[in-house]
Amino acid sequence: MPRSHALLWRDPALPHVESRRACHSRACYKAHSHPTFSIGAVDAGLSHFSGAGDGQERLTPGTLVLVPAHRVHACNPAPGHAWSYQMLHVDAAWLTQLRLESGLRGAGAGEPARVCREPGVYRQFCELNSLLFSGASHSEKDAALIAFLGDLDYFAQPPLPAAPALAATALSGMIARLEGQDPAQLSLELLARGAGLGRYQLIRAFRAATGFTPHAFLLNARINRGRQLLGEGQALADVACQLGFADQSHFQRVFKAHVGVTPGQYRGLPR
The missing domain is CATH 2.60.120.10 (Jelly Rolls)
Known part of the structure; x- marks a missing residue:
């Protein structure tokens, strides 16, 4: 039993x-x-x-x-x-x-x-909860919680209006800030305040413009950078540390979810 x-x-x-x-x-x-x-x-x-x-x-x-x-x-x-x-x-x-x-x-x-x-809502909830129990950063967990609760069709309100549009200059400035951001210091609240939006509004606006939430965009950028560093032959532990992951195992899980192979397997692929 x-x-x-x-x-x-x-x-x-x-x-x-x-x-x-x-x-x-x-x-x-x-x-x-x-x-x-x-x-x-x-x-x-x-x-x-x-x-x-x-x-x-x-x-x-x-x-x-x-x-x-x-x-x-x-x-x-x-x-x-x-x-x-x-x-x-x-x-x-x-x-x-x-x-x-x-x-x-x-x-x-x-x-x-x-x-x-709804199977899709159950799947999203499980993904959120898995993230909460993981070694992800506090800001990543909080942003995922905000996105899930904002998207949740519980409150029986009229359909949401279209996501607010981000001006091209505001979007490019935000992307530049994200790409140069220390993941541990990323604050959804500060990003939203700078754009004059609520936190969930910012998530919707950024997702409409890029297909990513701000934290998902940052995570994707880190994995792309990780592919470059691994291709240069750097050690897994060093790459995980440079990219701001809590530990090597967290980096391995996220990398495989994005790339389909582990960092070690990726580094061993012929160039």
Whole structure:
């Protein structure tokens, strides 16, 4: 029988978010509420959720529940069975400010929870949570959280207006700044303030212009630089350090996700 275990991620540098992963859990919870906006995802097994309306909903793997602050709810595995899940908690005041600065509606406390069965949203949530548990920088994690929450179709508002346009000079200046930026020092807030936009507005505008979020653009630029340095024969550890990755293993994971081979394999390819 698989062993039950759970992992909790939190970081003092990002006090507005924490996450939990539980595998093969049989724990059951009484009806409760959180002071946070919470997102739960079912990874394996079946569960029953109450809080989205009258009665219970049966949740299958790949389902998300989106729970506003102070909404009473409960989610438990089917009787006699185990399940695996993820749970993300976001500070309600921080989320309200994030949405208001971009002209978006917030979630009222105690509103009904919602159930999301969209495979794409589940995949994006898993990618976000994997990033939170990784060795990525604080700024990269925060930017990914902002992008996910901004894109999330939870708040039942009219369709978003077109992304604000960045002037050519503003875009080229921002790209130059990103390409010369120390990844650890990149601040989405400062970039947004310089452009006169909210943080999520900036992400949408930059993504519309380049196909990347600012942090994804920076990450892509670092990997391209890494390919150049590896082609020159530099050691993997030295390249990872120069590019600002937390460690060599983090560099290897990101590099393979972008290039399709590990840094060591890439360096050994014939030129």
